[in-house]
Amino acid sequence: MIPSKLEYPIFTFDQRELLSAGTILSPETVTELIVENKSIKESYPLFTYGRAKKDLLNFISQPPYTIIFADQKVNKIVLNNLERVILPLPILDALYHFRRMDFYTYRHILMVSVLSTLLAEQLISDQQEMARELIAGSTHDIGKLCVPLDILKKESPLTAAEREALKHHTLAGYVLLSYYFQDAGHFAARVARDHHERKDGSGYPRGIRLHDPMIDIITVSDIYDALIAQRPYRSEPFENRTALEEITWQATSGKISVKVVQALIAVNRINKPHYSECKISDERRGRVPTKNVYGITDSDNMEL
Numbered sequence: 001m002i003p004s005k006l007e008y009p010i011f012t013f014d015q016r017e018l019l020s021a022g023t024i025l026s027p028e029t030v031t032e033l034i035v036e037n038k039s040i041k042e043s044y045p046l047f048t049y050g051r052a053k054k055d056l057l058n059f060i061s062q063p064p065y066t067i068i069f070a071d072q073k074v075n076k077i078v079l080n081n082l083e084r085v086i087l088p089l090p091i092l093d094a095l096y097h098f099r100r101m102d103f104y105t106y107r108h109i110l111m112v113s114v115l116s117t118l119l120a121e122q123l124i125s126d127q128q129e130m131a132r133e134l135i136a137g138s139t140h141d142i143g144k145l146c147v148p149l150d151i152l153k154k155e156s157p158l159t160a161a162e163r164e165a166l167k168h169h170t171l172a173g174y175v176l177l178s179y180y181f182q183d184a185g186h187f188a189a190r191v192a193r194d195h196h197e198r199k200d201g202s203g204y205p206r207g208i209r210l211h212d213p214m215i216d217i218i219t220v221s222d223i224y225d226a227l228i229a230q231r232p233y234r235s236e237p238f239e240n241r242t243a244l245e246e247i248t249w250q251a252t253s254g255k256i257s258v259k260v261v262q263a264l265i266a267v268n269r270i271n272k273p274h275y276s277e278c279k280i281s282d283e284r285r286g287r288v289p290t291k292n293v294y295g296i297t298d299s300d301n302m303e304l
Helices: 027-036 052-059 072-082 089-101 103-123 127-139 142-146 160-167 169-181 187-194 213-228 240-252 258-267
Strands: 017-019 043-045 086-088
Touching (some): 017 027, 017 169, 043 089, 072 103, 086 089, 086 127, 089 169, 103 127, 103 213, 103 258, 127 187, 127 213, 142 169, 160 169, 187 213, 213 240, 240 258
């Protein structure tokens, strides 16, 4: 892990500060936090907590997910896999906090979870690897707990300072998940930190070249759902065709995984071909939303 200086504090759901602004985030810093965490927290299945399962079923019944999840046999496999997700209570509390205070983030976390599970079914054969993917998709944005709600829900363009505060969710998520899972190398913690990194090194927070095929799945799911969802800063979601064109452009530009984008395109087709049969093209014919204050080509901003 490359040491990073925290520009903002990291705190728990109950507002207890774990690390202050200015702290150098290093493996030693995180290990010390883990050692100091003496409390034993209960863990519960994601689907038994609150309305998570009911809400998720509602979300996938809305377009374009109605096409993506049209195969009931596959749906059953995906949902059965998600039944296996067990999370520490503070993480579940944080998720439900978003349901009350920032419904978009709540919905987005659940949708990235189910979509990444679906794509992983096609791309991952190792069941142990699949188990890691399940937890990571359910927790990738938990660091937004450390971002002010007025930034998360802002409808006008963010200032440069606000954008930096929003980017803080990656390092905050890494620390929180390392802390609660008692493991600085936990896959979910690494996904929270690295899901905005890019294959060409143009991402954040560390500007590294992303080479992890497991994280690729969540990265693509994260970008796609952010594009097709209703967001505070634009008048309407991206049409599905336009979203797929945008995400294809990112793949052919070397930012994200071509293979995962092929799998995403495959599940968007009615006949559900094998992902290897899907050809991707840079052609753009879709209509972009009006009044999108982040712009249509700044991909790093659009999926924040």
